[in-house]
Amino acid sequence: METMLFELALTCYFAATIVCLLELFKGSKATSRIMVGLVIAGFALHTANIAARYIISGHMPTASLHEATSFFSWCIVLLFFFLEYRYRIGLLGSFIMPVVFILMLTSSILPRKIENLSPLLQSSWLFIHTAFAFIGDAAFAMAFGVGIMYLIQEHYVKSKHLGGLFKKLPSLQILDEMNYRLITIGFPFLSLAIISGSLWAESSLGTFWRWDPKEVWSLITWFIYALVLHVRLTQGWRGKRAAILSIIGFSAVLFTFFGVNLLLKGYHSFK
DSSP states (O other): OHHHHHHHHHHHHHHHHHHHHHHHHHOOHHHHHHHHHHHHHHHHHHHHHHHHHHHHHSSOSOSSHHHHHHHHHHHHHHHHHHHHHHHOOTTHHHHHHHHHHHHHHHHHHSOOOOOOOOGGGOSTHHHHHHHHHHHHHHHHHHHHHHHHHHHHHHHHHHHTOOSTHHHHSOOHHHHHHHHHHHHHHHHHHHHHHHHHHHHHHHHHHSOSOOOOHHHHHHHHHHHHHHHHHHHHHHHOOOHHHHHHHHHHHHHHHHIIIIIHHHHSOSTTOOO
16 A cells, blocks of 8 residues: 555656646646645555555654665655745745655655664754754755756846746745745754754764764765855845855765665664
């Protein structure tokens, strides 16, 4: 059952992505409603899939790379709904749903077997630490999408091509504000993820920090976003530079999430 729910959610996200890409060129209120409906359907099925794996395993379904990637995409969609309600930007889905679909497609090809938790993971810290981490990463993923939107809109403004996609995209000011707000959401959650992870390590391993590859790259990512906020507040780096930094930051997030797990070995690595 949980496999079927996942496949149906993936199908809905794929259809939503196609509609979102069509919206870039021939968008209308009808296509926007179809897109939102498909995302809602996919999210409902996705939620049921996560709940089913939780019931079967008895623990938060983030113990494998398949589960973690799926849950990551679920968090992005959840945040997408919040921003869609807050800003009412129809084209936001055109830059976010492809990311969600790629993550879900990646999750679909990873081993799906439900594994028993290792003794190290059998802790109440599992939910706390991973929830903070995934919410933070989801906010950074949204900032990445908004950063791409900003660069495209700025290109239209500078080239004085003020038709077509320019009219569909939000103003540069709104996009810059969204980018900043998303990073100010993601950064505290990343900080809490690192702190809770350190407390978990101390209670389980007797030390706050072991220089595990995931710990190191999480810290590198933290410094990148700390730099983004610092130069924005002290040097006035806004607009294009802030958008580029948010894209670079999300690249670090992806390497921390996938690169470390697949290329580097540590006690954070998935089986």
